[in-house]
Amino acid sequence: MKKFNGGLTVDEFTQNMKPGQVALELLNEIPDIGFWIKDRDGRFVFLNHAYYEAFSRGAEIGMTDEDIHTPELAKVYRADEKKIVETGESIRHKMELVTMRTGAIEWRSTTKIPIYDRDDKIMGTAGISRKIDQVHPLPSDYRAIGQxxxxxxxxxGESLSVSxxxxxxxxxxxxxxxxxxKHLGTTPRGFIQQARIAAACDLLANSQLNIGEISLQTGFQEHASFTRSFERIMHMTPSVYRRYYRSSD
Structure with a gap:
């Protein structure tokens, strides 16, 4: 290890530092790069200001991606984290879609790494996400999928189909x-269903529409079909979801 002024190596210098006084404080000051730390179960342990302000739609410590992103995108993020925890292998410079606080969807370059405890066991993951530099335009297939x-x-609510x-x-x-x-880990048909259920979840939690009206507004022509699809994806009925969500407010 190369030594510098005073004869110390970088490792020797940092080992003498008080833990935590530099990294997280400075990461909070980076305006354009989102940074986070999660435990093994995908719960946020730390969010820097840029992540909270740009991407989170109200994220708080202890929440997961399922709480703040659409289900179809949260599923992709969680699959990455499980792979990192299981293998110890980092994911670097991955292009992925992110839900912004405004509701828009944006391509980001994301790097995710494992975090180890003092016994060298993986205790969680950490990551950074940055907007793709406009000087280097996205390839056409990325732009097309984002759109x-x-x-x-x-x-x-429209009659969407693969064709x-x-x-x-x-x-x-x-x-x-x-x-x-390639980009979302699902089929177009599966993504349409997940997007409809995500919209239904929002209406169940934040509107006074009855379940039949929500079914129609999210593209389901039959109440029974809506209930089956909702239960398959959310593992509970729409009425149970509504009661659970409102009781937790």
């Missing part, structure tokens, strides 16, 4: 399927 994701969320998405985007169905699987 499609926003289009789906804005039109969940209509392919026509809207100018892709073949096989290309559409391949890009959704």
């Amino acid at each position: 499609l994701v926003e289009y789906i969320h804005q039109n969940v 209509s998405l392919a026509a809207h985007s100018g892709m073949s169905i096989s290309t559409l399927e391949r890009r959704f699987h």
